[in-house]
Amino acid sequence: MSTVALCAAAEARRRGRPVWLVNASDAESLRGGVLEILHQIDAPEAVARAVREGTATAPDRVWEVLSGRRGLLVLDNADDPGVPAAGDASAPADGTGWIRPGGGLMVLVTTRHTDAxxxxxxxxxxxxxxxDDASAAAVLRRAASQVDDPGGEALALARRLGGPPLALHLAGAYLAAPFARWRSFAGPCRPVGGRSSRRRASSDVAHRCHHGARDRRTRSPQRGHGDVR
Known part of the structure; x- marks a missing residue:
């Protein structure tokens, strides 16, 4: 689940609103998420059956149930607009698919597809x-507040990552974890295979932090952990 989706969900919950998080990266994941929502709200079995069978009227049936509710529905990672669209449509612009206007339910969609x-x-x-570098370094320091930064290594790591919030969150959360391989901001700054671009560096560091955490959890399953997807 993306950082944006998780932050929006946390704020909605703080305000006492129900929140439903759905992975919309592919049709199967979206269908499973919608079915989980229907289960949580005790929707009629006929509605759930329409979703399971993928009928053309499934979005209509679901929105008949959801439109009168207040809360936040997050469709995360909807990079393929065809997934939340209706039937064979390639885009959800007509409002007949899984994304619709009106009603008391707010819908948040996270996507890389930016054509309005x-x-x-x-x-x-x-x-x-x-x-920017200074703000990114502040995010790292806040996420890993117990890590000392006497030499400005957080700023160097922020520059290497390039500023994407998710990579910063992953790196900071990893350094704050008890199973972390590195105990300073300088650790993830070490070059990987001579790569120099900020985008590739960001991918490298986030990959190393994520898989380092996974490997340590495999070796120490008794320790608690949390993932950001």
């Missing part, structure tokens, strides 16, 4: 950029 016409005129688009 794909999503519909009733959708408000918000582009998210990267953080």
């Amino acid at each position: 016409s794909t999503w519909g005129a009733w959708v408000r688009m918000r582009a998210l950029g990267t953080l």
Whole structure:
């Protein structure tokens, strides 16, 4: 689950709103997420059956149940607009698929597809950029507050990562974990295979932090952990 989705969900819960998080990266994941929502709200079995069978009216049946509810529905990682679209449609702009206007339910979609016409005129688009180096370093220090930073290594790591919030969150959360391979911000800064670009460096460090955490958890299963997907 993306950082944006998790933060939005946390804020909605803080306000006492119900939250439903759905992975919309592919049709099977979206269908499974919708079925879980229907189970949680005790929706009629006929509605769940329509979703399981993938009928053309499944989105209509689901929205008949959800439209009167208040809360937050997050469709995360919807990089393929055809997934939340209706039937054979390639985009959800007509409002007949899994993303619809009106009602008391707020729908948040996270996607890399930024063509507003794909999503519909009733959708408000918000582009998210990267953080500047100083702000990115502050995120690292806050996420790994117990790690000392006497030599400005957090700033160096922030520059290497390039400022994407998810990579910063992964790196900081990893350094704060008891199973971390590195105990300083300088550890993940070491070059990998001579690569120098910020984008590739960001991918390298996030990959090393994620898989380092996974490997340590495999060796020490008794320790608690948390993942950000």
